[in-house]
Amino acid sequence: MKNKLHWLLGGVWLLSGCPNLLCQKVTDLPERIQAVMNRPEFAHSSFGVEFYSLDRQQIVFQHNPDKLMVPGSTTKLLTEGTVLELLGGDYRFHTRVYRTGPIKKDGTLDGDIVLVASGDPDLSGRIQSDETLAYENMDHSYGGPDSKGLGDPLKVIRELAQQIASKGIKRVRGRVLVDVSLFPEGDRELGTNVVISPIVVNDNVIDIVATAGDKEGAPVSLQISPKTSYVQIINQAVTGKAGSTPNLNYRAEKLNADGTRSVTLSGTLPVGKGPEMNSYAVPEPSRFAATVLAEALNDAGVKVAVPAATSAPDFKVLTANYKAENQLAEHVSPPLKEDVKITLKVSQNLHATM
DSSP: OTTEEEEEETTEEEEESOOGGGOSOGGGHHHHHHHHHTSGGGTTOOOOEEEEETTTTEEEEEESTTOOOOOGGGHHHHHHHHHHHHHOTTOOOEEEEEESSOBOTTSEEOSOEEEEOOOOSOBSTTBOTTSOBOOOSSOTTTOBTTOOOOSOTTHHHHHHHHHHHTTTOOEESSOEEEEOTTSOOOOBOTTTOOBOOSOOBGGGEEEEEEEOOSSTTOBOEEEEESOOTTEEEEEOOEEEOTTOOOEEEEEEEEEOTTSOEEEEEEEEEETTOOOEEOOEEOSOHHHHHHHHHHHHHHHTTOBOOOOOOOOOOOHHHHGGGOSGGGEEEEEEOOOHHHHHHHHHHHTOHHHHHO
């Protein structure tokens, strides 16, 4: 595209024609760039810059070309470009649910229900009817006043539960399990502290929107979505002075004997401050997913016990049941290219890390 800035990758500018402020001789570039780097606000900054002319196919300016720097989220361009090359923009994730035993005439499933995680990052309310994905300018994983959440966080989970119920199952004697054997679960990605896992329900966070009271010292009200027995949020946050800095944080996280958790939200939110997202990153995405699936099944008329703390099942043995005749439900994702758009638009760290 002539006469416009063509592309930016980290500190590499690719130029086609003569773009805007650079519409002077290339020999003027060093002085013009140095003038920007000399601005007072950049006194403690370091620059690594390269201008490359597409027309000339040569470098026309460099500054610190050999100095190593932390690339930050521009790395996502490499990550997303690679996944598009390897899988293709039309690739779709298939998340399937299987049974490990027979369904009796009375509707009792004499076995387990196993959701096999596929690495789909969008088991959430992002999915729109046209297969695009919704987003907010400030993603709920980062929190803040500009995030309100992305619709029903359990949209896909409820759809899976309805599919299972449609098979005539009324009761489950076994467990509700989530197989996360695809890659290890447990590490936290460094941008938002969200736990990385092959299973991702609502970006592995619980949306908690805090609203200050009408006077200093009043309790802060919380809107929690989804509401689930997986975690109890103990609210000790109060309304602070007008104009003060919001200071909400999670502490005293506790793992209970039955596998559920409790955590305390404390700190202050200033009076007059609008609602603010303070999402809670679930420590065990697989148990979180199993819990909300069990709850959705009960809502759909399938009686099942909410997962309790037990020893980890042997999924290598259970894979023998992952056959077409045992499939109870399936979710097929929108095309991968839609998630690439979201990942780059909002810098979605969990999706890129996965």
